[in-house]
Amino acid sequence: MNKxxxxxxxxxxxxxxxxxxxxxxxxxxxxxxxxxxxSSRRAEAKxxxxxxxxxxxxxxxxxxxxxxxxxxxxxxxxxITEGGWYQLTITPQSVxxxxxxxxxxxxxxAMDTLCGTISVTNTNVRTITGTGTAAQCW
Numbered sequence: 001m002n003k004x005x006x007x008x009x010x011x012x013x014x015x016x017x018x019x020x021x022x023x024x025x026x027x028x029x030x031x032x033x034x035x036x037x038x039s040s041r042r043a044e045a046k047x048x049x050x051x052x053x054x055x056x057x058x059x060x061x062x063x064x065x066x067x068x069x070x071x072x073x074x075x076x077x078x079x080i081t082e083g084g085w086y087q088l089t090i091t092p093q094s095v096x097x098x099x100x101x102x103x104x105x106x107x108x109x110a111m112d113t114l115c116g117t118i119s120v121t122n123t124n125v126r127t128i129t130g131t132g133t134a135a136q137c138w
Contacts, residue, residue: 038112042137045086045102049120053101056122061126066092066122080105098122 010018055074060066069092071079079088093099100106101119104112115137116130126138 023041034111038108038114039081041104041108042112042118043084044081044114045104045118046138048081048086048088049100049102049118052090053120053122056090056098056100060096065095066098067095068092069098096122 001030052075056066056132057071057075059069068091071077071088071090075088080086081088081102085104085106085108087105089101089103091099091101099121101120103117104115112130114132115128115131117128118137119127126134128134128137130137
């Protein structure tokens, strides 16, 4: 009368298989999450650059030049984007030209190697310093 009784619960093999499946799914999902997070933070930078372009045009209308345009007198000393992921800079090159840039900072600096620093000129020429293309980043 030797009967085998199976107790309730999971065997070690079933548990290991479930852990392996969760690990594989996590390995696939995490890079996709990081890419989506970097892309959404990049949208913050693009919005800030478009706003800065508008303010620079107002600066030009008031003064007749881009020379002397700084973050302090155009944005009121707020060189960091709203979420804190990008540092904004203005490079006035002449009376009628400028380049504005958004450089990644903190975790965004390491996460966004595709685009890196994104820039735009007064003629709306858009450039990046990362490994991707301007079309991918803008």
